Amino acid sequence: MTELRTLKVALLGCGNVGAQVARILIEDADALAARTGARLQLSGIAVRNVNSKRDVELPQELFTTDAETLVKDADLVIELMGGIEPARTLILSALSNGACVVTGNKALLAQDGPTLYEAADKAGVQLSYEAAVAGAIPILRPIRDSLSGDRITRVLGIVNGTTNFILDQMDSTGAQFADALAEAQRLGYAEADPTADVEGHDAAAKAAILATLSFHTRFALENVHCEGITSVSAADIAAAKDAGFVIKLLAIAEKLTDADGGEGVSVRVHPTLLPREHPLAAVRGAFNAVFIEAENAGELMFYGQGAGGTPTASAVLGDLVSAARRLVLGGPQRTETTTGHVPALPIEAATTSYYIGLDVADQPGVLARIAQLFAEHGVSIEIMRQTIHKDAASNVESAELRIVTHRASEAALAATVEAVKGLDVINSVTSVLRVEGV
Numbered sequence: 543m544t545e546l547r548t549l550k551v552a553l554l555g556c557g558n559v560g561a562q563v564a565r566i567l568i569e570d571a572d573a574l575a576a577r578t579g580a581r582l583q584l585s586g587i588a589v590r591n592v593n594s595k596r597d598v599e600l601p602q603e604l605f606t607t608d609a610e611t612l613v614k615d616a617d618l619v620i621e622l623m624g625g626i627e628p629a630r631t632l633i634l635s636a637l638s639n640g641a642c643v644v645t646g647n648k649a650l651l652a653q654d655g656p657t658l659y660e661a662a663d664k665a666g667v668q669l670s671y672e673a674a675v676a677g678a679i680p681i682l683r684p685i686r687d688s689l690s691g692d693r694i695t696r697v698l699g700i701v702n703g704t705t706n707f708i709l710d711q712m713d714s715t716g717a718q719f720a721d722a723l724a725e726a727q728r729l730g731y732a733e734a735d736p737t738a739d740v741e742g743h744d745a746a747a748k749a750a751i752l753a754t755l756s757f758h759t760r761f762a763l764e765n766v767h768c769e770g771i772t773s774v775s776a777a778d779i780a781a782a783k784d785a786g787f788v789i790k791l792l793a794i795a796e797k798l799t800d801a802d803g804g805e806g807v808s809v810r811v812h813p814t815l816l817p818r819e820h821p822l823a824a825v826r827g828a829f830n831a832v833f834i835e836a837e838n839a840g841e842l843m844f845y846g847q848g849a850g851g852t853p854t855a856s857a858v859l860g861d862l863v864s865a866a867r868r869l870v871l872g873g874p875q876r877t878e879t880t881t882g883h884v885p886a887l888p889i890e891a892a893t894t895s896y897y898i899g900l901d902v903a904d905q906p907g908v909l910a911r912i913a914q915l916f917a918e919h920g921v922s923i924e925i926m927r928q929t930i931h932k933d934a935a936s937n938v939e940s941a942e943l944r945i946v947t948h949r950a951s952e953a954a955l956a957a958t959v960e961a962v963k964g965l966d967v968i969n970s971v972t973s974v975l976r977v978e979g980v
């Protein structure tokens with residue numbers, strides 16, 4: 543039997559994901575060699591502190607704090623440190639040395655992707671990042687390869703496991719936000735700084751990557767309208783539940799055509815109400831799901847574990863085997879193709895349905911006045927439901943009004959809400975949330 547070639551693999555980071563990647567590289571070495579046609583030898587693991595306790599028991603001699611030297615001698619580099627620096631410099635150094643790089647670092651890709659893609663192209667090596675979007679779900683390769691002969695028109699997804707876990711816990715068990723976040727951190731779903739999750743920045747980075755691949759045009763983080771879940775209250779969740787909805791943090795990238803036939807792409811992340819029977823409403827815990835609409839394929843849905851060390855390691859290993867196979871077979875490495883030039887649209891260009899909760903005086907003619915105001919602003923009402931409450935102490939009755947609109951522009955909705963607030967019969971506007979799937 544011919545001796546297999548050995549490829550040296552440098553691992554940068556040994557946290558939630560890195561530790562599982564190291565474990566699989568060691569435990570499944572023979573199977574990976576058989577699939578790759580080369581032995582993937584873990585040559586070292588760069589960390590901040592070589593003495594930290596790890597989730598997995600690994601040979602101590604593999605650990606180093608000298609990432610620069612480790613990278614210089616590698617055929618393949620896996621970056622799982624996170625953050626911008628030193629990850630960026632180490633990846634650029636690896637690429638310029640001719641190593642293929644696998645990363646899960648969506649924050650870096652969304653901030654400085656073009657520099658990295660260009661460096662990979664220039665060096666003729668592969669830069670892969672399946673793990674950067676939706677954890678274990680194979681989503682980037684299907685978009686880039688399987689759908690490359692089609693035209694994607696819309697991508698709609700739950701792409702952050704931490705926020706889906708938090709919203710699901712709040713909805714199903716009545717958990718407090720802080721407790722649910724602490725549990726997501728304990729389970730290894732959250733980013734090192736969980737602000738990136740709860741403020742929507744992690745989902746926005748993923749939305750930029752999805753939009754870039756789907757529309758063959760580079761979209762950066764500043765092209766993504768981003769709202770996180772910190773403003774979603776327990777009362778919003780309860781009201782949504784009562785009205786037959788569930789709140790999810792959605793990432794949306796869709797091609798829009800204006801009245802003059804001009805095309806653009808709206809990329810946005812925000813909390814969204816979904817009817818409980820909608821397929822994305824059934825995505826629980828840290829699971830993710832991505833819907834794709836394409837002109838010829840129609841509707842596709844991808845579902846699986848969106849966060850966590852072991853599921854994410856699966857995506858990293860898939861990229862590693864694929865890059866190693868190319869090294870074994872020879873020939874050019876895959877390069878990025880961003881041949882399109884579709885402009886990014888501001889949030890004002892997006893249209894969506896809205897849920898509006900109002901606390902109103904219980905008086906005759908109130909509903910008609912409100913409906914009239916919506917009509918005057920060009921916002922058409924799909925559902926209007928009223929529930930009467932009586933304050934036990936004062937005996938005063940008030941009405942809770944729940945309105946779901948047809949699709950309207952952000953600008954029309956904002957103007958409507960402002961006008962509604964000015965009506966003397968309105969006690970308060972209790973929620974304004976976007977709605978999909980009605």
Ligand SMILES: NC(=O)C1=CN([C@@H]2O[C@H](COP(=O)(O)OP(=O)(O)OC[C@H]3O[C@@H](n4cnc5c(N)ncnc54)[C@H](OP(=O)(O)O)[C@@H]3O)[C@@H](O)[C@H]2O)C=CC1
Binds near residue numbers: 851
């Ligand atoms: N967790 C998840 O579910 C997912 C994470 N990702 C991405 O994967 C990457 C890794 O995530 P995760 O494993 O959760 O992160 P962790 O915070 O758990 O681990 C980070 C690792 O990188 C090391 N590290 C950090 N900074 C440095 C530095 N300056 N020099 C040397 N080593 C450093 C740390 O060393 P030490 O241990 O010594 O502190 C640690 O081992 C991130 O980019 C994340 O966004 C992608 C998909 C899912």
Ligand SMILES: N[C@@H](CC=O)C(=O)O
Binds near residue numbers: 848
């Ligand atoms: N923090 C991220 C990890 C995976 O990308 C998430 O919660 O989805």
